[in-house]
Amino acid sequence: MNEGEGRVNAPSTVRRGALGRLARNPLGLVSAAVLALIALAVLLAPVLVSQPPDASDLRHAFAGPSGGHPLGFDSAGRDIWSRLLYGGRTTLSGALISLAVSLLLGVPSGLVAGYRGGRLDGLASWIANLVMALPAMIVLLASRAVLGSTVWVLMVVLGVLVAPAFFRLVRGIVVQVRGELYVDAARVSGLGDARIIARHVLVVVRGPIIIQIALVAGIAIGLQAGLEFLGIGSGDTPTWGAMLNEAFQNIQRSPALMLWPGLALGLTSGALVLLAGALRDVLEDRTGGGSGRARRRAVPVPAAAPVPADTVPADPADAASADPAAAAAEDHGPAGRATLLSVRGLAVGYRLPDGSDREVVHDVDLDVAPGEIVGLVGESGSGKTQTAFSVLGILPEGGRILRGGILLDGQEVVGLPERRRRALRGGMVAYVPQEPMSNLDPAFTVGSQLVEPIRVRLGLSRKQAVQRALDLLSLVEIADPERTFRSYPHQISGGMAQRVLIAGAMSCEPRLLIADEPTTALDVRVQAEILELLRRLQREHELGVLLVTHNLGVVADLCDRVAVMREGRIVETGTAEQVLHAPADPYTRTLLEAVLDHVPAREPWQPRKVVVP
Numbered sequence: 001m002n003e004g005e006g007r008v009n010a011p012s013t014v015r016r017g018a019l020g021r022l023a024r025n026p027l028g029l030v031s032a033a034v035l036a037l038i039a040l041a042v043l044l045a046p047v048l049v050s051q052p053p054d055a056s057d058l059r060h061a062f063a064g065p066s067g068g069h070p071l072g073f074d075s076a077g078r079d080i081w082s083r084l085l086y087g088g089r090t091t092l093s094g095a096l097i098s099l100a101v102s103l104l105l106g107v108p109s110g111l112v113a114g115y116r117g118g119r120l121d122g123l124a125s126w127i128a129n130l131v132m133a134l135p136a137m138i139v140l141l142a143s144r145a146v147l148g149s150t151v152w153v154l155m156v157v158l159g160v161l162v163a164p165a166f167f168r169l170v171r172g173i174v175v176q177v178r179g180e181l182y183v184d185a186a187r188v189s190g191l192g193d194a195r196i197i198a199r200h201v202l203v204v205v206r207g208p209i210i211i212q213i214a215l216v217a218g219i220a221i222g223l224q225a226g227l228e229f230l231g232i233g234s235g236d237t238p239t240w241g242a243m244l245n246e247a248f249q250n251i252q253r254s255p256a257l258m259l260w261p262g263l264a265l266g267l268t269s270g271a272l273v274l275l276a277g278a279l280r281d282v283l284e285d286r287t288g289g290g291s292g293r294a295r296r297r298a299v300p301v302p303a304a305a306p307v308p309a310d311t312v313p314a315d316p317a318d319a320a321s322a323d324p325a326a327a328a329a330e331d332h333g334p335a336g337r338a339t340l341l342s343v344r345g346l347a348v349g350y351r352l353p354d355g356s357d358r359e360v361v362h363d364v365d366l367d368v369a370p371g372e373i374v375g376l377v378g379e380s381g382s383g384k385t386q387t388a389f390s391v392l393g394i395l396p397e398g399g400r401i402l403r404g405g406i407l408l409d410g411q412e413v414v415g416l417p418e419r420r421r422r423a424l425r426g427g428m429v430a431y432v433p434q435e436p437m438s439n440l441d442p443a444f445t446v447g448s449q450l451v452e453p454i455r456v457r458l459g460l461s462r463k464q465a466v467q468r469a470l471d472l473l474s475l476v477e478i479a480d481p482e483r484t485f486r487s488y489p490h491q492i493s494g495g496m497a498q499r500v501l502i503a504g505a506m507s508c509e510p511r512l513l514i515a516d517e518p519t520t521a522l523d524v525r526v527q528a529e530i531l532e533l534l535r536r537l538q539r540e541h542e543l544g545v546l547l548v549t550h551n552l553g554v555v556a557d558l559c560d561r562v563a564v565m566r567e568g569r570i571v572e573t574g575t576a577e578q579v580l581h582a583p584a585d586p587y588t589r590t591l592l593e594a595v596l597d598h599v600p601a602r603e604p605w606q607p608r609k610v611v612v613p
C-alpha cells in the first residue's frame with residue numbers, strides 16, 4: 001500500500017552542518033583561518049604592540065626591525081606593526097559598516113519587492129538601477145566634499161552604493177521562489193506572507209547572501225583603501241590605505257614600506273574571495289557528499305484548526321451577504337442538501353496591458369454539499385483551475401473576480417479581506433495540488449513541513465504538533481510515519497508525497513477539500529490508491545470534495561455529481577451517472593467519445609518480417 005517506502009534511503013538523513021563541510025574544504029579552511037587570525041590580531045592590538053600607532057620619534061625614521069618593533073619604523077618614526085594592527089581595526093570596521101548598511105537596505109527591499117512584485121517591485125528596481133548607474137568613486141568624492149572626511153560617513157555612503165548588489169541578488173532569487181508550487185502550497189495552507197518569507201524564501205537566499213557578503217566585504221575594503229590611498233580619508237586615524245599612501249610617497253627611499261599594508265590588504269581581500277568561493281561550494285554542495293539543494297527545507301501544506309466561518313468577526317459585507325447565502329443554499333443546493341460551496345455567476349478575468357480584462361471564466365454556477373464529491377471536468381484551458389483558485393482566493397497575479405459570488409458554508413468570500421480569507425484557507429477549506437513533489441519544499445523534512453502550519457493554525461506546542469503530524473501520516477496510510485516524518489521530499493516517492501500533502505490538507509479538519517488533478521502526476525497503480533484514500537477520507541469525515549480533473553475514468557470512479565466546463569463556461573451539470581451515460585451537451589459527448597473505451601482494441605504489434613536477400 002505504501003508505495004515507495006523502499007526509496008527512503010535511511011532514516012538517518014545525515015544533515016551535516018555547513019560549518020562542518022566548510023572545515024572539510026581546504027580552501028575554505030585556510031581562508032577562514034587567515035581571516036580569523038587577522039581579526040584576532042587587530043582585536044588584540046593593544047596587547048600585541050609596544051607603542052601607540054601615532055607615537056612618533058624622528059630619530060627612528062626608516063629604522064629596521066628591533067625589539068618590540070618587528071616591522072621597523074615608517075618615515076615619521078612610528079611603529080609599523082602598531083599602525084598595521086590599529087589600521088586594520090579602522091579598515092575592517094569601515095568594511096563592516098558598509099556591509100551592515102548595504103545588507104539592511106538591500107536584503108529586506110529585495111525580499112519584499114521580489115515577493116510582492118507589481119508597482120513596488122518596479123519602483124524598488126528603478127531605484128536600485130539608478131544607484132548602480134552612479135559612478136561610486138565620483139559619489140564618494142562628492143560625499144567627502146559635502147559630508148566631511150570622516151571615514152565612517154564615507155563607509156555609510158559606500159554601503160548605500162553597494163546595497164543594489166544585495167537587492168538584485170535577493171530579488172532575482174525571490175522572484176523564482178515565489179513561483180514555486182511549495183510557496184503556493186504554503187499560501188493555501190493559510191500561512192501569512194511574513195511567515196512564508198521567513199520560512200521558505202529566506203532559506204533559499206541565505207546561501208547566496210553569505211557568499212555575497214564575503215565578496216562585498218572585499219570590495220568595501222578595497223574601495224576604502226583606494227580612498228585613503230588617494231588621500232581622501234581624514235588622515236587622523238591609521239588605516240591600511242593611508243599607510244600605503246605614506247609608503248608610496250617614500251617609495252624611492254624605502255620600498256619595503258609598501259610591503260606590510262599591501263600584504264595585509266592582499267591577504268584579507270584574497271582570503272575573502274577564496275572564502276566566498278568555498279562557501280559557494282559548501283552551500284550549493286558542489287563538493288558532493290550531500291544533496292544541498294535537496295536538503296533545502298520543505299514546506300507545505302495546510303494545517304489548521306477548522307476556523308468556522310462564524311468565528312470570524314463580522315463585517316458589514318457579511319450582513320449584506322447573509323440572505324443571499326441562505327437563498328443560494330435553498331435555491332441551488334443539490335438534492336435539498338445544505339451547500340458547503342455555492343458559486344454563483346462567477347466571472348474571472350486577467351488584466352490586459354490596455355487596462356481591459358480578458359475574461360477566462362464566465363458566469364459559472366457550482367455547488368458542493370457536505371459528503372459529496374463533485375467532479376469539475378473539461379479539456380485543458382477550459383477554466384477549471386481558475387474556478388478552483390477563485391474559491392481558494394489564490395488567483396495568480398493579474399487575475400481577479402469580475403462578477404459573481406462564492407459562498408463557503410454560507411459566508412460570502414468575494415471581497416473578504418485577505419486576513420479572513422487566509423483563516424478559511426487551510427481551515428474550513430483545504431487544497432490538494434496536482435504535482436506533489438513540487439508542492440513540498442526540498443529543504444525541509446516532511447515532518448517539519450507538516451508541523452509548522454499545524455503550530456501556526458492550531459496554536460499547538462511543538463510536541464503536540466509533532467504528535468498530530470504523526471497521527472495524520474498514519475491517517476493517510478503511511479506505514480512508517482516516523483521514518484517518513486524524518487525524510488526529505490527527495491527521499492520519498494510521488495505517491496507518498498501526495499499522501500503527505502493530503503495529510504497536511506486534513507490537518508485542519510477541513511469540511512471542503514479542493515483537489516486539482518490529484519493523481520495526474522502518479523502512475524496508474526498509485527493513482528488507484530490515492531483515489532481510494534480520498535474516497536475513505538471523504539466518507540469518514542463527511543468531506544465535501546471538489547475534484548478538478550480531465551479524467552472521466554476518475555469521475556466515474558469517484559464522483560457523485562459532475563460539472564462539465566468548456567471555454568470558461570459550465571455546459572452541463574448532473575449526477576455522474578446522468579452525465580456519463582446520457583450526456584445532454586454535445587461537448588460532453590465529444591469528451592466521452594475521446595475516451596477510447598468504445599473503440600475496438602488495436603491488434604497487438606507484430607514485428608515485420610524482414611526478408612534478407
Ligand SMILES: Nc1ncnc2c1ncn2[C@@H]1O[C@H](COP(=O)(O)OP(=O)(O)OP(=O)(O)O)[C@@H](O)[C@H]1O
Nearest residue numbers: 350360378379380381382383384385386387396550
Ligand atoms: N496567469 C494567467 N494569466 C492570463 N491568463 C491565464 C492565466 N492563468 C490561466 N489563464 C487562462 O485562463 C484560462 C483557463 O485556464 P485554467 O488554468 O483554469 O484551465 P484548466 O481548465 O484548469 O486547464 P488545465 O487542465 O490545463 O490546468 C486559459 O485560457 C488560460 O490561458
